[in-house]
Amino acid sequence: MEHHIGQGRKREGASIAVFIGVSFALAWALTLPLWFGDGLREPFARVLVTAMMFAPTVAALIVVFFIEKPKHKARALGLVPLKPAGRLIGYLAIALILPVLLCILALVVASLLGLYPADFIHFSGYQQITEMQLAEAGIAELPVPIGVLVAVQFVNVLIGALFINIIPALGEEIGWRGWLLPKLLRFGPWPAILLSGVIWGLWHTPVILLGHNYPGTPGWLALIAMVVFSTIMGGIFGWLRLRGGSVWPAALAHSTLNAAATLFIVFVAEDGRFDPLHANITGWSGWIIPATLLVLLVTLGKFTPFAPKPAPVTTESSEHG
Structure with a gap:
């Protein structure tokens, strides 16, 4: 028995090694033209x-x-089960709303800490940016009130989350949260979160070193930031995957985050500048609330796979059993 368990663990370890190797190799191969260009x-x-x-x-x-x-x-890829349907729909709703809230709260925290010049009332920076873009197109003034344009941006986030970003996000999530995370859960919640987060963060190396997410930041520091960010947000996505029963809530949350991370442009003050290493959801001040949420979820025992209750055994079914 112990021999079979040991063999199973070795096979699982080999599978994880192959998965990581292929993921990293493909990432570098696909982005290599950017390094030579x-x-x-x-x-x-x-x-x-x-x-x-x-x-x-x-x-x-x-x-x-x-x-x-x-x-x-x-099932091994996390694509099923899709039931109970009510539970899945509930976690999909959370996946659509939570990242938007976290992105906005990240800006609020950064503003309170003096790291993000915000205008949450008049949207002066967004109006300034929009007017500059319209001027380049030969349009003298805003065609509609700025509040309408702000509302349009939130509609764009919804469209981006549901229709534009979802397929690429699923491309990542089937691997990271669909397949890998459940494999690491045998080590416990925190090791699974940390291991999957570090792997996911380091996987971004070829684009992070080119300036993705943290332009102007030294490469080593940007990479550390990406690993921490990936660990925290990957933990939130992991919770959605485990409690939602499949990879779909995690994929939608990832898609929504990618869309909502641009909301900083809506709430920035006129002539405002900030460092993404310190502000927005990508910056350390933006990690405070999601990290607190993640600690709370793990502490409450919520970072575990959803296990549906077995159907009650009726007298009739037991007679036919």
């Missing part, structure tokens, strides 16, 4: 960075179909 300023940079987001799913598919070969492959 003009970095993130290359016209095709967005295409390559988006393609990179599918590397974890490719790695997970290789492991599941060619190494592990489980009977229920969709």
Whole structure:
């Protein structure tokens, strides 16, 4: 018995090693043209960075179909179950709302700490930026009140979360939270969160060193920041994946975060400048609230897979059993 357990652990360890190796190798291979070119300023940079987001799913598919070969492959990837439907819908709703709240609260905290010049009432910076863009297009003034444009930005976040970012986000989440996180849970909640977060953060190395998320920040410091950010937000995504029963809530949360992280442009003050290392959801001040939430979730025992209650055994079913 112990021999079989040991063999299973070795096979699982090999699967994780292959998954990590393929994910990292594909990420570097896809972004290598940017390193030999003009970095993130290359016209095709967005295409390559988006393609990179599918590397974890490719790695997970290789492991599941060619190494592990489980009977229920969709379950191994976190694609199912999709029931109970009410629970799934509830966690999808959380996944759509929570990242937006965390992004806005991150700006509030940064503003209170003097790290983000905010205008939450008149949106003066957003109006200034919009007027400059319209002037370049030959339009003299705003066609509608600034409040309407702010509302449009929130609609854009919703559209981006549901229709634009969701597929690339799923490309990452099938690998990181769909397949990898459940494998690491045997070490306990915190080790699983830390290990998956560090791996996810380091996987971003080829684009972080090119200035993604933290432009102007020394590469080593930007990478540390990305690892911490990935660990905290990856923990939140992991909670949604485990309690929601499948990878879909985590994918939607990831998609929503990518869309909502740009809301800083809406609330910035006129002529306002800030450092993304210190402010916004990517900065250390933006980690305070999600980190507190994550600690609370783990402390309350919520970082565990959802286990549906078994159906009650009726007299009729027991007679036929």
